[in-house]
Amino acid sequence: MTEQSISITMTGSGGSGVMTAGNMLLDAAGRSGLFGIMTRSAGPQIRGGEAAAMLRLSNKPILSHKDQFDILLGIDWKNADLFASEIVLDNNSITIGETGIPQAFTESAGRHYELSVAEIAKQIPDGRANMVALGVAAKLISIPLSAIKEVLTKSLLKQKGEGAVRSSLEAVEAGMAAASAIPSIPAPTADPEAAANNWSITGNEACGMGAIRGGIRFVAAYPITPATEVLEWLATNLPKLGGKLVQAEDELASINQAIGASFGGVPSLTATSGPGIALMTESLGLSVASETPIVVIDVMRGGPSTGIPAKSEQSDLNIAVFGLHGDAPHVVTAPLTIADCLMTTQWSVYLAEKLQTPTIVLSDQALGQTRAVIPGVPDAGYEPERAIAVNPDKTYQRYADTENGVSPMSLPGTESGQYTADGLEHTQSGRPSSKAEDHHRQMNKRLRKIKGFDFGDNWAEASGDDDAEIAVLTWGSSFGAISQAVEELRQSGQKLRLIGVRLISPAQPERMKKLLNNVKKVLVIEQNHSGQFYHYLKAYYDLDAEIKSIAIPGPLPILPSQVRQYLRDWSQI
């Protein structure tokens, strides 16, 4: 089955309900057996203000948008030009909407169809323009009315009653009727039966679910865009498993609450974004020194400082890997796709617990706040395997210098297991010490447990041609657009290898060496300004190949076309 996909953006001003229409379109497409993603773009207003719902629907699971949108549908055009740099059109694209389409779009799109969804809505009692737009979009891309009906009933019946379902349906049908005047557009088709195993999920929800699967039962929360939904999803779902979530007074509190709960033996987590991770760094060090496992999810946004809260960037690698003072070995992971947010978070809980150290999960806004229809993701099977001291006696030492560096932890309530966890350097028993021998012994032990651990195959995802001389190395959400570009180029005959690194720290130079066998040129692509991943690779990996950095800062997502261009330029040199 070859991949067919269609991309559509709906825009509208404050209160036009564009996101509702977009979500319903994605859900209806999901019910009809399609896969897809929906990203959202909005002005800085909290409520209202201009917004765009950007969808791509396909007969196969997809990881990113295409370069252009096929359809731009305006519920209205007020301020729609603000999105001109994000909504790329070409002469195969069509625009639909009332008169007054912004010039930015008339110049690029091939055809324009005049159709005012607002006018049509006025003809219907309680008719809403966004529901008319939903009907127009559904008709154009051949989503059956029955799927829309199911979605409307599911989302409106309970909250707003039968009347709302009826008037919305009428508006959708009116939209469908109006769209029949527009020549139909080749759209992907799918088997509705296949939908039974598919999920509609955001990256943030996926992190939450991965955390619960991994065994997290205590969460401390302080809201911050774009991580809040991880915490909000956990706030309603964690208690169902007997877990607890506390809203903390700030991030200094949230990370330390997590440390306290974990000291009590309960796998614990907090989630935040750049400004929060900055506040947490001192206590990340406490987690390292006291060997109390915690998981911190950083859903990255544009930085530094308050930066660009609702837009994606991969610029917290440095703080996550190097932000802690002292020599503080810990683990940093990064999911590559929305589906991977589940596995990577679950694995990260396992790693934190196994190694008794903090694990930072670097997700990003593009993963976290994008909703996708994907095949359901099975449980990866990782469960907490914290080494617990059983029947400790008088000789028990919390920080015993064991062979693999992991020392069994005694939990409060354990007979003869009392000890004091400490961020001060300490002896094996935990007594504060500033002696060189104790410091060296404990530093070696903390490093050994991480360096010596076999992280297995999860450390990276490799695909493409084994005999390729060019490899692309990336991490995080950029993996989506890059996979798309690499696949396209490979289909046109170019030999390429793609490596998405999931385990950022500790570095795995031996494993990388094997993957880069034969490779002569490496292109490192990431979404930040200074090439943080590139410099990290240069410092911690022993790469024989010629290596080039492509660092493109946010807030705009990296597009497959950019990647193709870089790869063409690079391969010709």
Next chain:
Amino acid sequence: MNLSMKTENTCPSLVAKDYRSDTKPVWCPGCGDFGVLLSLTKSLAELQLNPKNVAVISGIGCSSRIPAYLNTFGFHGVHGRALTIGTGLKVARPDLTVIVAGGDGDGFSIGGNHFLHACRRNVDMTYIVMDNELYGMTKGQASPTSAPDWEYGKLTPGGTHMKPFHPLVVGLASGANFIARVSGTNPNGAVPIISEAIRHPGFSLVHVLSPCITFNREQLEWKKMVRDAVVPTTNDAGKAARYLMSDDGFNLGILFKGDRLPYDLKSEKTVDGPADLEAQFSV
């Protein structure tokens, strides 16, 4: 009453020194914190708590060294965050007796925000603040409770000229459920009060006048200045506020005992496992 206080879990045979570890305190001779250590071990013995069911959590400072001197579980964290570690532990492990301890700088300056919210949240734990009106560990700077005209603070020569922080009034206004003042110079007098603070449900604040005669010789006088409060314990926050606002800071006793229910996160398990959460994602 938490599980660790139930008779079947207690240890009637232990005496105060059974709650001490063999680690020697770093404190200077004459430090009020010795008195607190003695009072606390006596209280734990009086309550017959099993040391394995008690966790003492602290931040950073001379006073915050106290967990290592006890034979209970302990956590010596980072500066200012003791209450937050205690909160996480107690919420996750309600069966334990959680005691948080530290200095006035740790609790009211760098940790001031957590103090307010710990009072509001009212988690069932006891907070013992050893107040010496200065930073001892960093060798004698002013703290939030220093007198405005204390001339010898090393970063505030000539005085702070700031109004001292009033822990008990702030604690009361923020919702602490039990408020008491004791003195490190009178360990035996503090024992029943600390015991009552541990027993009382919700967030209990025990403010200890704990002299540091190394950096403020005048505090040698505290021993003579403290006296038992002449008012009975009240559950009327208005009365307690008036009293606390007008006393001279040397009246010892239980000054407020509220009846707010402690923080309780209801989390009844309603599903068997994570797989039962998956249905919500079905398209």
